[in-house]
Amino acid sequence: MTSTGTSTGIRLHAPAPGWSLTADVVVVGSGVAGLTAALRCDAAGLRTVVVTKARLDDGSTRWAQGGIAAALGEGDTPEQHLDDTLVAGAGLCDEDAVRILVTEGPDAVRRLIETGAHFDESEEGGLELTREGGHHRRRIAHAGGDATGAEISRALVEAVRARGLRTVENALVLDLLTDTEGRTAGVTLHVMGEGQHDGVGAVHAPAVVLATGGMGQVFSATTNPSVSTGDGVALALRAGAEVSDLEFVQFHPTVLFLGADAEGQQPLVSEAVRGEGAHLVDAGGVRFMLGQHELAELAPRDIVAKGIMRRMQEQDAEHMYLDARHFGAHMWEHRFPTILAACRAHGIDPVHEPIPVAPAAHYASGGVRTDSRGRTTVPGLYACGEVACTGVHGANRLASNSLLEGLVYAERIAADIVAGHEENSLHARVPAPVAHQERPERTEKPAHPLLAPEARFAIQRIMTDGAGVLRSAASLETAAERIQQLHTDARDALDENGKTAEPGVDTWEATNLLCVARVLVSAARLREETRGCHWREDKGERDDTNWRRHIVVRLNPDRTLAVHTTDTPDFPPTQQSRPQEQ
Numbered sequence: 149m150t151s152t153g154t155s156t157g158i159r160l161h162a163p164a165p166g167w168s169l170t171a172d173v174v175v176v177g178s179g180v181a182g183l184t185a186a187l188r189c190d191a192a193g194l195r196t197v198v199v200t201k202a203r204l205d206d207g208s209t210r211w212a213q214g215g216i217a218a219a220l221g222e223g224d225t226p227e228q229h230l231d232d233t234l235v236a237g238a239g240l241c242d243e244d245a246v247r248i249l250v251t252e253g254p255d256a257v258r259r260l261i262e263t264g265a266h267f268d269e270s271e272e273g274g275l276e277l278t279r280e281g282g283h284h285r286r287r288i289a290h291a292g293g294d295a296t297g298a299e300i301s302r303a304l305v306e307a308v309r310a311r312g313l314r315t316v317e318n319a320l321v322l323d324l325l326t327d328t329e330g331r332t333a334g335v336t337l338h339v340m341g342e343g344q345h346d347g348v349g350a351v352h353a354p355a356v357v358l359a360t361g362g363m364g365q366v367f368s369a370t371t372n373p374s375v376s377t378g379d380g381v382a383l384a385l386r387a388g389a390e391v392s393d394l395e396f397v398q399f400h401p402t403v404l405f406l407g408a409d410a411e412g413q414q415p416l417v418s419e420a421v422r423g424e425g426a427h428l429v430d431a432g433g434v435r436f437m438l439g440q441h442e443l444a445e446l447a448p449r450d451i452v453a454k455g456i457m458r459r460m461q462e463q464d465a466e467h468m469y470l471d472a473r474h475f476g477a478h479m480w481e482h483r484f485p486t487i488l489a490a491c492r493a494h495g496i497d498p499v500h501e502p503i504p505v506a507p508a509a510h511y512a513s514g515g516v517r518t519d520s521r522g523r524t525t526v527p528g529l530y531a532c533g534e535v536a537c538t539g540v541h542g543a544n545r546l547a548s549n550s551l552l553e554g555l556v557y558a559e560r561i562a563a564d565i566v567a568g569h570e571e572n573s574l575h576a577r578v579p580a581p582v583a584h585q586e587r588p589e590r591t592e593k594p595a596h597p598l599l600a601p602e603a604r605f606a607i608q609r610i611m612t613d614g615a616g617v618l619r620s621a622a623s624l625e626t627a628a629e630r631i632q633q634l635h636t637d638a639r640d641a642l643d644e645n646g647k648t649a650e651p652g653v654d655t656w657e658a659t660n661l662l663c664v665a666r667v668l669v670s671a672a673r674l675r676e677e678t679r680g681c682h683w684r685e686d687k688g689e690r691d692d693t694n695w696r697r698h699i700v701v702r703l704n705p706d707r708t709l710a711v712h713t714t715d716t717p718d719f720p721p722t723q724q725s726r727p728q729e730q
Contacts, residue, residue, distance in 0.1 A: 155326055155330050155387060155526075156387070156388050156703050156704065156705045157705050158703065158705065159322075159323045160322050160386070160598070160651075161597070161598050161648050162322050162323075162338065162651050162656070163347070163348045163651065165336055165348050166349060167347075167349040167350075168351070169197055169314070169316075169349070169350075169351045169352070170195075170352045170353070171194075171196060171197040171314070171334075171351060171353040172189070172194040172195040172196065172353060172354070172355065172565075172569060173189050173194050173195070173196050173197075173353055173354075173355040173357065174196075174197045174199060174334060174335060174353040174355075175189070175196065175198050175356075175357040175359060176199045176200075176335065176356065176358050176359060176380065177200060177207060177357075177358065177359030177360045177380070177533065177535070178198060178204045178205070178207055179207040179208055179359060179361055179533055179554060180300055180301070180304065180551050180554040180555055180558070181359040181532040181533030181534075181554030181557070182198065182200070182207075182357065182359030182533065183204075183304040184304065184554065184562075185357050185359060185530075185532060185558040186313055186357075187263070187304070187307055187308060187313075188558070188562030188566075189562045189565055190311055190313050191311075192562070192566040194566065195314075196313055197313075197314045197315070197316065197351050197353070198313055198314070198315045199335070199337055199351065200316070200317055200319065201319065201320055201321075201375045202318060203317055204309075204315060205302070205305050206375065207361050207373070207375065208297075208361045208362060208372060208373060208376060209297045209300060209301045209551070209554075210298045210300075210301040211297055211298075211371065211372075211416065212297025212300075212550070212551055213295065213296065213297065213416055213420065213487065214288060214296065214418045214547060214548050215278065215280075215288040215290035215291070215296045215420065215548050215551075216257060216288070216289050216296060216300070216551040216555070217283065217287050217288050217289075217547070217549050217551075217552055218254045218256075218257045218289065219250060219253070219254055219287055220277065220289060221275075221277045221285060221287055224285045224286075226251045226253070227250075228284065229250040229287060230243075230246050231284075232284055232546055233246050233249070233540070233546045233549060234246060234542075235282065235448070236282040236448040236449075236542070236544050236546035236680075237540075237541060237542020237544060237545075237546070237680065238450070238542055238679050238690070239542065239543070239679070239690070239717060240393070240542035240543040240679065240680065240697075240698065240717050241539060241542035242540070242542075242718050242719050243717075245520060245538045245539035245719075246539075246540055248520055249540050249549065249553055249557075252556045253552045253555075256555045257289065257555070260300065260303070260555060263304065263307050264303040264306060265291065265299055265300050265303035266299060266303075267289045267291045267296075267299075268289075268291055275289050276289075277289060278290060278420055279446065280419040280420055280548055281419050281422065281423070281445075281449055281547045282448040282449070282546045283546070283548075288420065288423070288548045293483045293485050293486070294420060294483065294484045294485065294487050295485075297551070300551065316339060316351070318339060318340045319338065319340070320337060320338050320340065320379065320656060320657075321335050321336075321380070321383060322335070322338060322383070322656065323336050323386055324383055324384075324387040324526070325352065326387070326526075330526070331354070331528050332353075332354060332355065332526060332527060332528025332529045333352060333353075333354065334350055334351050334352040334353045334354075334356065335351055335353075335356055336348060336349070337349060338653065338656070340653060355530065355565045356529050356530065357561055358380040358383070358384060358516060358524075358529065358532075358536070359380075359532050359535060359554070359558070360379050360381075360383075361375070361380070361533060361534050361535060362378070362511060362512045363377065363381060363664045364509045364510065364512070365377045365378075365657075366607060366608065366665050367397075367509035367608055367611050367612050367616065368411045368412075368608040368609060368611075369403070369410055369411060369412075369508040369509065370412070370413060370508055370509040370510065371400055371413065371414060371508055371509070372413060373413055374412065374413060377660050377661050378661055378663070378664035379656075379657070379660050380515075380516065380531065380535035381516060381660075381664050382659075382660035382663040382664055383660075384516040384529065384531065385701075385702065386703060387529065388525070389516055389524045389525050389526045389529060390516075390524070390525045390700050390701070390702045390722075391514065391515060391537065391701050392515075392517040392537045392698045392699065392701070392719070393514025393515070393537050393542075393543075393698055394512065394664065394671050394699075394701070395514065395668060395671040395672040395674075395699065396512075396513040396541070396544065396680055396681050396682050397509055397511070397513070397668070397681060398449055398512075398513055398544060398681045399449075399453045399507040399508060399616070399617045400416060400419075400449065400453070400508060400509075400510035400511070401428075401449055401452040401453040401455075401456055401505070401507050402416075402417040402418075402421070402422070402428075402452075402503075402505040402507075403415070403416055403417065403505060403508035403510075404416070404417055404496075404505060405466065405504040405505055405506045406494060411605075411608065415487075415491070415494070416510075417491075417503055417505055418484070418487060419449070420484075421470065421484060421487065422445045422446055423446065424475070424479075424483065425472070425475075426445070426471060426472035427445060427470070427472075428445050428455070428456065428469070428470055428471075428505075429468065429469050429471050430459055430463060430465070430468055430469070431465065433471075436468075437452065440455050441455075448544055448546065449510075449545070450543075450544045450680050450681040450683070453617060453681070454617075454683060456468050456505070456506065456507060457507060457617050457618060460506070466506065467504045467505060467506040468504075468505055469503060469504055470498075470503045470505045471502040472502075473499065473500060473502070477499045480498060480499050491503055509616075511545055511550060512534055513537070513541035513543065513544060513680070513681065514671075515531065515534065515535045515536045516531040516535055516536050517536075517719060517722065518530070518536050518557075519721055519722045520538075520560065521561065521563075521564040522536065522538075522557050522558075522560055522564065523564065523722050524722060525722045530561045530564075530565070532553075532554060532557040532561055533550075533553070533554040533557075533558070534550065536557065538553065542680065543679045543680025544680030544681045597638040597641065597649075598638070598651060598655040598658070598659050599638050599658040600655065600658070601649075601652075601654035601658055603638075603661075603662065604657065604658040606630075607634065607661050607662055607665050608661075610630045610665070611627065611668070611669075613626075614630075615627050615669050617683060618683060618685055619672055619682070619683060619684050619685065620684060620686040621676075621684075621686050624669055624673045627669050628669045628670070628673060631666055631669055632666075635666065666709065667701050667709065670709055671699045671711070672684075674711065675699060676691070677690055677691040677694070677695045678690060679691075679695065696717055697715065697716060697717060698713065698714040698717070698719065699711065699713055700713065
């Protein structure tokens with residue numbers, strides 16, 4: 149892969165690294181994608197370092213309830229899985245990427261089982277498979293009833309520890325290091341708390357794998373953990389990488405409603421509950437999804453979320469209900485123990501009463517643009533899992549494809565890194581990073597003005613109000629103006645006194661959230677149609693003539709956004725030069 153020379157030169161304002169490690173590959177993130185990539189690289193003999201923002205098992209993977217989708221059941225085929233994925237993606241999936249997912253998926257799941265993950269089995273001894281929205285067959289493997297992610301995380305973390313992989317926990321990644329030719333040379337990071345390393349440091353490596361998860365914390369209410377602040381996407385943008393499809397944020401239809409003012413991570417009520425026969429009803433007990441789609445409550449998530457929001461608007465209600473009282477206590481306790489406990493912790497007993505639910509930000513279908521081997525537009529930088537945009541999800545992720553995508557594409561990334569190492573080309577040496585400027589000259593602005601910690605909450609309110617489930621030209625314009633004002637205020641403060649907010653985890657996270665919010669709103673304003681989980685009230689129809697294509701964004705050195713659209717729903721190779729921006 150040839151260098152594209154796209155580095156922006158933009159960095160987060162941070163002290164110079166005070167310590168460093170050297171490796172063949174550094175993996176940032178410890179979910180299914182990150183740990184799978186790390187284990188495969190380590191097994192091939194590469195010096196591998198895993199960097200993670202909290203503890204090894206604290207990412208989004210362990211919160212995944214429903215399961216992992218693959219054509220493992222009798223009568224099911226990868227072709228049928230492909231068809232369901234393409235339908236859910238609303239015309240924007242890259243079909244080649246989906247075909248890779250569904251054909252390599254079954255064996256990838258089997259290898260995950262060999263690694264130590266234990267999935268629920270039927271009385272006959274085979275995998276117990278269930279259905280979720282958008283799937284026409286039972287193909288969702290689950291563990292512990294509704295604790296699939298926790299089991300996958302447990303198995304992978306144990307495997308990492310058993311192999312003695314070098315890990316750096318409680319570390320927020322800051323920026324990509326590059327050499328004089330613009331190739332990846334590692335990352336800078338800040339380690340929080342006590343340990344072998346503390347403060348800002350660096351891991352020097354010729355290959356970096358971003359597996360940092362999502363950016364759900366850009367909205368007030370989300371199913372994402374507090375660490376999901378878009379750090380990987382923001383890092384990639386500053387490094388000059390292209391991102392795509394950020395306007396397609398999936399709002400999970402059934403999140404436990406904790407009140408109109410509830411903020412932060414909200415308890416998820418898995419789609420598998422509907423897969424087992426729960427009904428969506430309004431306050432009068434009416435099943436309002438009947439007649440809206442052939443699959444009713446099991447329609448793709450964007451359709452169910454829209455159905456709930458429409459009913460809420462019609463009835464001026466804050467939430468709808470999920471009714472599974474007919475399950476009985478035994479099924480709740482054995483099939484959905486995690487959800488049952490979460491509901492009861494908030495004073496709701498689903499055995500005896502319907503569960504109040506409303507949509508909340510759940511999954512980013514877009515992210516850092518990659519090719520079929522996980523390569524981004526920056527040489528040596530890879531991305532997989534929710535931080536990446538492989539083209540698999542299109543305009544709306546099919547339920548339980550996310551864990552599978554992380555698994556399959558992590559294996560492909562590891563294979564590419566190992567092949568490059570063996571060819572003694574891409575990984576022949578650890579490149580020397582360009583020197584870090586701790587204090588730029590007074591004629592230069594510090595790397596990036598940092599936002600005060602409280603800006604995080606302002607960003608969340610702006611995005612929830614203007615770029616949530618329901619969007620319009622007016623709401624997005626307001627959001628764009630308010631987001632730009634935050635950006636301008638930080639820049640002006642820098643111009644006036646040469647100071648920025650004090651570097652630290654809170655300010656770095658707030659700055660990352662602002663970065664991804666700008667891109668998301670810009671793409672959502674440009675896409676003047678309703679497609680998948682991008683719902684424009686003022687442009688209610690899907691427009692295949694003008695918009696069956698992807699919006700691609702990168703960051704310019706002057707911090708403006710360069711935006712262009714692809715010619716087709718398929719992604720161009722990451723190696724080729726970009727078309728002229730508009």
